[in-house]
Structure formats: C-alpha cells, structure tokens
Amino acid sequence: MKTFTYERATSVQAAAKAAASVQGARFIAGGTNLLDLMKLQIETPTHLIDVNHLGLDRIEKTDGGGVRIGALVRNTDLAADKSVRQDYAVLSRALLAGASGQLRNKATTGGNLLQRTRCTYFYDTRMPCNKRQPGSGCGALQGMNRSLAILGVSDACIAQHPSDMAVAMRLLDAQVDTMGADGAARAIPIADFHLLPGDTPHRESALRPGEIITSVTLPKPIGGTHVYRKVRDRASYAFALVSVAAVFGKDGTARFAFGGIGAKPWRTQEADAAAKSGAKAVAEAALAGARTTHHNDFKKTLVERTLASLYRQREARA
Amino acid sequence: MSSDHLTRRGLLQGSAALAAASPVAAQAQAAAVATPRRNGGSAMMPVELTVNGREVHLQLDPRTSLLDTLREHLHLTGTKKGCDHGQCGACTVIVEGRRINSCLTLAVMHDGESITTIEGLGTPDKLHPMQKAFIVHDGYQCGYCTPGQICSAVAVLDEIKAGIPSHATTELNDVSLNDAELRERMSGNICRCAAYPNIIAAMRDVAGEKVA
Numbered sequence: 001m002k003t004f005t006y007e008r009a010t011s012v013q014a015a016a017k018a019a020a021s022v023q024g025a026r027f028i029a030g031g032t033n034l035l036d037l038m039k040l041q042i043e044t045p046t047h048l049i050d051v052n053h054l055g056l057d058r059i060e061k062t063d064g065g066g067v068r069i070g071a072l073v074r075n076t077d078l079a080a081d082k083s084v085r086q087d088y089a090v091l092s093r094a095l096l097a098g099a100s101g102q103l104r105n106k107a108t109t110g111g112n113l114l115q116r117t118r119c120t121y122f123y124d125t126r127m128p129c130n131k132r133q134p135g136s137g138c139g140a141l142q143g144m145n146r147s148l149a150i151l152g153v154s155d156a157c158i159a160q161h162p163s164d165m166a167v168a169m170r171l172l173d174a175q176v177d178t179m180g181a182d183g184a185a186r187a188i189p190i191a192d193f194h195l196l197p198g199d200t201p202h203r204e205s206a207l208r209p210g211e212i213i214t215s216v217t218l219p220k221p222i223g224g225t226h227v228y229r230k231v232r233d234r235a236s237y238a239f240a241l242v243s244v245a246a247v248f249g250k251d252g253t254a255r256f257a258f259g260g261i262g263a264k265p266w267r268t269q270e271a272d273a274a275a276k277s278g279a280k281a282v283a284e285a286a287l288a289g290a291r292t293t294h295h296n297d298f299k300k301t302l303v304e305r306t307l308a309s310l311y312r313q314r315e316a317r318a
Numbered sequence: 319m320s321s322d323h324l325t326r327r328g329l330l331q332g333s334a335a336l337a338a339a340s341p342v343a344a345q346a347q348a349a350a351v352a353t354p355r356r357n358g359g360s361a362m363m364p365v366e367l368t369v370n371g372r373e374v375h376l377q378l379d380p381r382t383s384l385l386d387t388l389r390e391h392l393h394l395t396g397t398k399k400g401c402d403h404g405q406c407g408a409c410t411v412i413v414e415g416r417r418i419n420s421c422l423t424l425a426v427m428h429d430g431e432s433i434t435t436i437e438g439l440g441t442p443d444k445l446h447p448m449q450k451a452f453i454v455h456d457g458y459q460c461g462y463c464t465p466g467q468i469c470s471a472v473a474v475l476d477e478i479k480a481g482i483p484s485h486a487t488t489e490l491n492d493v494s495l496n497d498a499e500l501r502e503r504m505s506g507n508i509c510r511c512a513a514y515p516n517i518i519a520a521m522r523d524v525a526g527e528k529v530a
Binding site: 028036076089092099102103 | 360361363379380381383402403404407410416417418419422423424426427429470473474477481482483484485487490491501502503504505506507
C-alpha cells in the first residue's frame with residue numbers, strides 16, 4: 001500500500017473542503033472496497049478523510065412521506081430497519097443478497113453507491129484498463145468477459161456495475177443528497193448519479209471534486225409486491241451474473257431494474273411499460289441495444305428466464 | 319504490501335513460545351511490544367484500542383490494518399490472515415459487538431473502540447461455549463479458518479437473536495434459526511477442509527437446538 005496521511009473529519013463541510021483542497025484525497029467510510037483496491041495499488045490516495053464520525057448514520061422519515069437514509073448507515077442496519085423492511089422490502093432484499101455478514105456490517109450506504117467494478121481486468125494491474133488507467137485500452141473487450149456488462153457499454157469499457165443495493169434504489173427512484181466543498185447541498189436523481197463509460201470510463205459518478213454524499217432519500221412507499229432475484233455462480237457471497245429488482249402492482253403494472261448486466265444499475269421506461277405483456281416482452285424491452293460477446297451473450301437468456309421465474313412465482317401467489 | 323511484513327520473521331521465531339502461553343500471558347505481552355516503530359513514509363499515529371478487555375496504546379503507520387495490528391503488533395496470532403482481501407473470513411473479529419473482516423479496515427479508524435478476538439472469547443482452561451462445541455462436533459480439520467469461523471458463529475447467533483434478517487429469511491420480519499439461515503450467514507467464512515456440516519452442528523448446539 002502506498003503511503004498516505006489520515007484525518008478524522010469533524011464536520012461534513014470540513015470533510016468536503018478538505019477533499020477538494022488536498023490533491024489525491026479520498027473519503028473513507030466502511031473501507032471494504034477502497035482498502036482492497038489500495039492494497040493492489042489500483043487506488044493510491046495521498047490523504048484519507050475518515051467520515052465515519054459525522055453522525056450521518058440515521059434513518060429518518062421525510063416530510064414527503066419517504067425515508068432519508070444517512071450516508072453512513074451500514075448495509076446491515078439499512079436492511080434490518082423496520083420501515084425499510086415494511087415499505088421498501090426490495091431494498092432489504094437487495095442488500096441481503098450482497099456481500100457477506102462481515103462486509104455488510106462495515107459497508108455504508110454512500111460507499112456502496114460508489115463501489116467500483118469487479119471487472120477482472122480493472123483488478124489486474126498488468127492488463128490494460130481505461131477505467132484504471134485512461135487511454136491504456138480495454139483488456140476485457142477481447143478477453144474473458146463472461147461476467148461483464150451488455151448494456152450501456154462502450155468501445156472503451158464493458159465493466160459491470162457491481163452493486164445490488166443501487167439496483168433497488170434505482171427501482172425506487174431514490175435521490176442522492178450531497179454537500180459540495182462550498183457547503184451547498186445538491187440532490188441528484190439516482191438515474192443521473194452513475195455515469196455511462198463512453199470515452200471516459202474512469203468517471204463513474206456525477207459527484208464533483210470534494211462533493212460528499214450525505215444521505216439517500218427514498219420517495220414515499222409505492223406498495224406492491226417487492227422482489228429481488230439474484231442469479232450468481234454460488235448460492236451466497238458472489239456478485240450477480242444477472243439480478244432483477246421488481247415491484248408488482250395489483251393491477252398488473254410493474255417496474256423493473258436490473259443488476260449484473262449494465263454499466264450502471266439498469267432501468268428503462270419501455271421495460272416497465274411492457275409489464276402486462278409478460279416476461280419475454282419485458283426482457284426484450286430491457287435488453288434493447290444490448291451488446292454482447294461470445295462469453296456473456298447468455299445473460300440475455302438469463303434475464304428473460306429470471307423474469308419468467310418472477311412472473312410464475314407471482315402467478316402462484318395470486 | 320505494507321512494511322509490516324518486515325517483522326514477520328521475528329514473529330515466527332517467537333510464535334512457538336506464544337502458542338504455548340495462555341491468552342492472559344499473551345495479552346500481558348501485548349503492552350510490552352506496543353512500542354513506536356519507524357518507517358519510510360507515513361507519519362506514525364497514536365491509536366488506543368481495548369483488545370479483549372485490555373487497553374493498549376500503539377503508535378502505528380496509518381496503513382496498518384486492524385488484522386496486522388492484532389497479529390504483528392499485539393502478537394495475538396489467533397486471528398488469521400488468509401486472503402487479506404475480505405474474501406475468506408479467516409480474519410473475522412468482533413468490533414464494538416459486530417463481526418467484521420479485520421483485514422479490510424485500518425487500526426486508526428478504530429481508535430477508542432473495543433475489539434474481541436478468538437483469544438478474548440475463551441481460554442484453554444475456560445472455553446467459550448462455541449469453542450467447546452467446535453471441539454465436540456469436530457468443526458474443523460486443519461484449523462486455520464477456525465478462529466474466524468468461531469468469531470463469526472458467535473456473532474451470527476447474536477444477529478439472529480436481534481432479529482436481523484438474512485438472504486435466507488423467508489419473511490423479513492420473522493427471523494428464525496435453521497440450517498439454511500446458518501449456512502447463508504456463515505458464507506463469508508470459507509473452510510477449505512469443508513467442515514461446514516460440523517460447524518453448523520456446533521452452532522445449533524450452542525443455540526440450544528437439537529442436533530441431528
């Protein structure tokens with residue numbers, strides 16, 4: 001690990017200010033992703049700003065009938081929160097489908113949103129990677145890319161977004177609340193929070209230099225039946241090949257968001273609109289523009305079959 | 319990797335003696351070895367921890383993981399380094415009542431906090447019920463992952479008692495204890511010898527469940 005200096009931030013604004021003013025500074029919260037990458041020297045911050053003690057660890061009701069989740073709320077606590085279990089079960093389910101008990105005890109809401117891809121070419125510093133080293137090329141395009149993305153990809157990068165939590169938040173139309181280095185608050189719809197790779201895959205979020213996530217706000221509950229189905233190589237503790245977050249309404253409408261297939265958590269209006277036409281139609285709509293390789297073409301079939309499984313389960317319970 | 323590797327040889331030479339010593343003696347020794355070191359880059363930082371009920375004062379390179387702090391600085395070598403990337407669970411310890419991977423966190427981030435390691439759960443003379451159950455049910459073969467398994471197992475039963483749901487929970491508000499729950503909750507602890515069935519038996523035993 002490269003050397004760095006360390007400070008414990010005492011206020012949100014001080015943290016944002018420090019992050020904007022020190023070259024190479026990074027926030028550290030749970031650290032489960034950042035420290036892993038620092039050991040591999042994929043991340044080499046010169047200064048760590050520990051934001052664990054900023055009091056951003058509460059879950060509160062909002063005036064609008066929704067819920068505000070502090071950026072430092074641990075994944076375990078968010079999944080177990082009574083109101084989340086009750087009104088946003090898809091979020092609990094997504095969180096519980098991710099990582100291990102130990103990691104969920106550490107990983108935070110803000111950090112989970114910012115976790116970096118698990119593309120093996122990003123992790124292997126001997127390989128070219130435009131995300132890790134802009135302009136160096138992409139080893140994955142012609143490589144072993146079975147787990148990688150098929151939607152939102154570019155010639156520069158086909159890395160998949162690894163988060164389960166963010167898929168559920170995308171489904172729920174969450175909003176990411178931030179504070180900038182100047183102390184100004186900003187609310188970013190989650191649809192705009194993660195960036196597609198394009199020519200700049202190293203740019204992954206809409207955050208500006210120094211800007212810190214303070215909370216994630218969920219709009220008021222939408223009711224319905226919440227499900228999160230994750231398909232992976234092991235029954236537990238593995239990243240998704242395909243995951244589907246869904247909320248089914250009583251009237252046959254539904255909304256869907258997908259993990260494991262997109263460069264960011266994937267959701268389309270067209271897929272939601274096809275809900276009444278069944279799994280095949282939803283899959284076709286969601287997968288419009290998919291760009292697959294020999295190794296990951298199976299994901300298209302897997303999306304349709306996962307959706308079909310959800311529909312069958314839904315019919316069986318109706 | 320960090321400069322902590324430089325001290326490993328010295329540590330290994332002393333490990334046989336340490337293994338024979340009781341955990342109480344190992345803890346007492348912890349204070350003696352907690353002296354400042356020099357390194358090539360980062361400024362040393364003071365870190366205060368309560369490890370297994372004992373306060374320790376350390377001067378650490380901020381890069382030092384909690385795992386390396388326990389093993390290399392406090393010579394509490396019960397906690398194991400497996401992958402050092404949060405994938406295997408061998409380094410699992412209980413911090414402020416919660417199990418975490420000690421390899422994926424920095425000691426400086428835990429200044430002022432309480433840590434329980436395998437040495438703090440029980441002693442050879444007075445085993446923790448989970449340690450005893452692992453012996454009774456043969457919950458290990460080579461034993462390398464066992465300290466992490468036991469720390470995790472103890473915390474898992476607490477999590478179930480607290481009603482924290484898991485991926486295996488059928489109804490999110492109705493958390494119960496069964497084999498599927500235990501297997502899911504223990505998935506962050508890999509056992510290359512595959513002692514899993516016996517680990518589950520040990521956990522059920524401690525939880526007061528009938529063991530088949």
